[in-house]
Amino acid sequence: xxxxxxxxxxxxxxxxxxxxxxxxxxxxxxxxxxxxxxxxxxxxxxxxxxxxxxxxxxxxxxxxxxxxxxxxxxxxxxxxxxxxxxxxxxxxxxxxxxxxxxxxxxxxxxxxxxxxxxxxxxxxxxxxxxxxxxxxxxxxxxxxxxxxxxxxxxxxxxxxxxxxxxxxxxxxxxxxxxxxxxxxxxxxxxxxxxxxxxxxxxxxxxxxxxxxxxxxxxxxxxxxxxxxxxxxxxxxxxxxxxxxxxxxxxxxxxxxxxxxxxxxxxxxxxxxxxxxxxxxxxxxxxxxxxxxxxxxxxxxxxxxxxxxxxxxxxxxxxxxxxxxxxxxxxx
Amino acid sequence: xxxxxxxxxxxxxxxxxxxxxxxxxxxxxxxxxxxxxxxxxxxxxxxxxxxxxxxxxxxxxxxxxxxxxxxxxxxxxxxxxxxxxxxxxxxxxxxxxxxxxxxxxxxxxxxxxxxxxxxxxxxxxxxxxxxxxxxxxxxxxxxxxxxxxxxxxxxxxxxxxxxxxxxxxxxxxxxxxxxxxxxxxxxxxxxxxxxxxxxxxxxx
Numbered sequence: 001x002x003x004x005x006x007x008x009x010x011x012x013x014x015x016x017x018x019x020x021x022x023x024x025x026x027x028x029x030x031x032x033x034x035x036x037x038x039x040x041x042x043x044x045x046x047x048x049x050x051x052x053x054x055x056x057x058x059x060x061x062x063x064x065x066x067x068x069x070x071x072x073x074x075x076x077x078x079x080x081x082x083x084x085x086x087x088x089x090x091x092x093x094x095x096x097x098x099x100x101x102x103x104x105x106x107x108x109x110x111x112x113x114x115x116x117x118x119x120x121x122x123x124x125x126x127x128x129x130x131x132x133x134x135x136x137x138x139x140x141x142x143x144x145x146x147x148x149x150x151x152x153x154x155x156x157x158x159x160x161x162x163x164x165x166x167x168x169x170x171x172x173x174x175x176x177x178x179x180x181x182x183x184x185x186x187x188x189x190x191x192x193x194x195x196x197x198x199x200x201x202x203x204x205x206x207x208x209x210x211x212x213x214x215x216x217x218x219x220x221x222x223x224x225x226x227x228x229x230x231x232x233x234x235x236x237x238x239x240x241x242x243x244x245x246x247x248x249x250x251x252x253x254x255x256x257x258x259x260x261x262x263x264x265x266x267x268x269x270x271x272x273x274x275x276x277x278x279x280x281x282x283x284x285x286x287x288x289x290x291x292x293x294x295x296x297x298x299x300x301x302x303x304x305x306x307x308x309x310x311x312x313x314x315x316x317x318x319x320x321x322x323x324x325x326x327x328x329x330x331x
Numbered sequence: 332x333x334x335x336x337x338x339x340x341x342x343x344x345x346x347x348x349x350x351x352x353x354x355x356x357x358x359x360x361x362x363x364x365x366x367x368x369x370x371x372x373x374x375x376x377x378x379x380x381x382x383x384x385x386x387x388x389x390x391x392x393x394x395x396x397x398x399x400x401x402x403x404x405x406x407x408x409x410x411x412x413x414x415x416x417x418x419x420x421x422x423x424x425x426x427x428x429x430x431x432x433x434x435x436x437x438x439x440x441x442x443x444x445x446x447x448x449x450x451x452x453x454x455x456x457x458x459x460x461x462x463x464x465x466x467x468x469x470x471x472x473x474x475x476x477x478x479x480x481x482x483x484x485x486x487x488x489x490x491x492x493x494x495x496x497x498x499x500x501x502x503x504x505x506x507x508x509x510x511x512x513x514x515x516x517x518x519x520x521x522x523x524x525x526x527x528x529x530x531x532x533x534x535x
Contacts, residue, residue, distance in 0.1 A: 067508055112508070113519055119505035121498050122523055130526045282530070291533015298530025305524055308497030312368070 019117070022262075023077030025209050029200030030084055030257065036193035040148035040182060041092040045189045048099050049087040055103035056083030063112035078117050082106050085125035085257060088190025089250060089297065090132070091139070092146040098139055102128040122304045123264045126254075126297045133297075141292070145186030152183060161186050164238075164248045165293040179247035191250045201256030210260035213269060214276045218255040219246055221280025229288050239288070251283065254296035264304045271307075271314040278303045337479055343535045344483035350449045351491040352521070352528040357449030361488075361495060362517050364440050366503075371496035372489065373433045374440060377422060379485025381444050382453050384418045385411075386481025387474065389454040394470050403458075411454050419445040453484045494524060 038046055060079035064071050083103050090099060106128035114120045133140045144160035164174055164185060178184055182192035191197070204210045227242040238244040245251070259265065259279055266275050279299040286295025350356045357378070364374045389411050397403045397410065423441050426434045434441065444450060457477045468476065498520050507516050 109519065110523065113511055113516060114502065115506035115508075119502075119507070121501065121520070122527075127523055127526070130529075134526065134529065285534070286530055289534050290531065292530065295530055298527060301523075301527040302530060305494050305498065305527055308501040309368075309493060312497060312500075 019076045019078070022209050023081055025207055026081055026204065026257070027077060027084065029204045029209075030081075030088070030190070032196035032199055033190050033193055033253070034084065034088065036182065036196045037088065037092075037189045040192060041146060041189060042149070045087070045092050047096065048090055048092075048094055048189060049084065051096050052087040052090075052099040052103045053080055053083035055100050056080065056086070056107050059104045059107040060112075063108055063116070067112065067116070069116070073117070076117065078111075079107055082111070082124045082128075085190075086128050088253065089125065089129045089188045092148075092189050094139060094189075098132055098136055101135065102132045105131050118263055120263055121307070122301055123258055123261050126258055126300050129297050130301055148182065148184060148186060148192065150184050151181055155184065163187065163293050164244075165287060167235075167293055174248075176243055176247060179244065185248070187248075188250060191253045194247055194252045197252045197256060201252070204256065204260070210256065211269070211272055213272050214260045214265065215255040217273050217276035218259055218280045218283075219251060221277045222246060222251060222283050225281065225284035226287070229284060231288065245284075245287065249287075249294045250296040254279075254300055258296075259300050259303075264307060266307050266310045266314065268311070268314050268316055271310045274310050274314065275303050275307065278306065336476070339535050340476060340480050341483045341486075342531075344480055345487035345490060346528065346531045347535050349487045349491055349528055350452060350484050351488055352525045354449075354452065355525075356452040357447050357488060358521070359443060360440050360447065361492060361521070362514060364437065365492055365495040365499055365517070367436075368493065368496040368500060370433075370436045371492040373430075374437055375485070375489025375492045377426070377437070377441065378444060378447065378450065378488050379482060381415070381418055381422055381447075382450050382481040382485040382488070383478055384421075384481075385415045385450050385454050386457055386477045386484075388414050388418065390457055390474055390477035391470075393458050394473065407455075407458070411451060415450055415454065416445045449484070449488055453481050457481070491524070495520065498524075 034049065056079040057074060060074045061071060064073055083106075086102050086106055087099060090102070106124035110122050110124040110127040111117065111120045129140075145163055147155065147158060147161055149155070164179070164187070174185060180194050182194065182196075185192045201210070201215060205212045205215075223242045223246050226245040227240075231239040255276075259276060266272050279296075282299035282302055283295045286292055286298060292298070344350070348354055351358065351361050360374050360378070365371045392410060392414060393403070393407070397407055419442065422444070423434075426437075426441065457480060495517070499517060502516060502520075511519070
């Protein structure tokens with residue numbers, strides 16, 4: 001009933017953008033990084049992608065059916081992206097049930113329990129990632145990562161290696177160029193090849209699917225803070241190198257593909273800048289002082305929680321009104 | 332007390348061991364008074380004030396009476412309940428006289444601060460929590476630390492209340508499945524928010 005009439009306030013602008021178009025555009029933007037991940041970690045990760053995407057789509061269909069919504073909505077690509085992004089932030093050694101449980105949790109609990117596409121508060125893929133972190137701590141928060149295939153140079157002769165952001169122990173020495181291309185960089189499936197991710201991210205910015213302010217202010221804040229915040233004496237040498245921080249971990253994929261999610265981030269430009277800087281601050285704090293090596297997933301989930309409040313506080317002045325904020329409640 | 336210690340207490344009480352989202356104390360007002368941001372802020376302010384007073388008063392009581400006369404085991408909990416209950420009465424009288432609108436809006440939840448486990452929690456943690464070890468401090472320093480902890484615990488509570496109210500105001504317009512509307516989705520939100528706060532683990 002409520003879906004038959006669409007009532008909204010002016011301005012009414014017709015646009016060629018549709019949900020399907022935007023979603024599949026994001027899938028295209030993610031494709032290079034996904035292809036690189038299969039090169040780096042072998043065909044085993046293809047299984048993670050397939051299980052994750054299939055589970056997300058199947059859960060989407062089931063939820064739509066239970067909620068009495070048109071099943072055609074499952075083709076809008078949103079569940080596909082959720083599954084794909086989830087696979088990209090899992091470790092290459094993640095067993096099949098991690099991607100399965102994660103995808104079901106993302107679509108059923110984080111998205112459909114809140115009302116489906118457009119109503120969710122948290123980014124489904126990242127919330128599922130954090131959920132898996134606590135559900136399967138041994139499988140998810142690794143101290144030892146699978147060794148990727150090299151693009152150039154000789155591979156390290158080890159079975160597993162430490163994360164580039166590990167707080168203890170000597171990580172393999174990685175140059176900025178290695179980090180940029182993901183050459184010999186251990187990490188989550190889709191996060192290591194920064195060049196491919198940047199390519200996709202710039203494509204999305206050029207297509208105006210994402211707002212350039214979020215990646216710029218997110219990465220910029222991490223850069224400035226990791227440069228300025230004092231590192232402890234026992235910290236590894238890279239800890240004070242802002243370029244290393246920007247190029248390692250999940251920052252690039254998070255800043256371009258997850259912090260820019262239209263549903264879970266503020267709608268105004270100022271709000272988005274506040275959101276992005278908050279994310280950057282959290283990443284810097286968690287990497288420098290926290291218990292986890294990486295904080296991108298937490299930072300975005302945490303700031304997603306702030307989104308409704310940010311939207312409320314930075315709402316633009318209503319044309320013709322005098323005060324920029326909503327009128328105060330009369331006592 | 333130096334600035335570093337105060338900062339550690341603040342980060343711990345507001346973020347790492349947030350009273351609502353990490354310790355799961357005070358869920359009753361957290362679910363009950365977060366439909367609107369104004370009410371959540373008012374409740375947060377009231378709880379912060381009570382937590383400060385309660386920490387201050389119970390710490391003095393603990394150090395000057397209970398420890399001195401070896402009554403900790405016998406009388407700590409009843410004494411603390413008594414002190415907190417009378418403090419809440421004070422706040423309630425003040426609010427009814429000066430802030431009637433807020434008093435109306437908070438309704439039953441204001442008297443419920445009396446039995447709010449977060450307030451009792453901060454008072455009890457102030458006397459037992461090993462890392463802060465107020466027992467080893469002088470009474471003056473311990474009083475500053477305990478009161479500051481009360482204020483920060485209250486601020487952390489207010490932060491959680493504000494976040495929850497923002498989320499719930501947005502959910503009021505969302506197409507939540509009928510079976511989950513209201514309290515069920517609020518609890519799902521609480522769980523997801525708690526997951527987000529777990530990112531701070533190990534920071535202090």
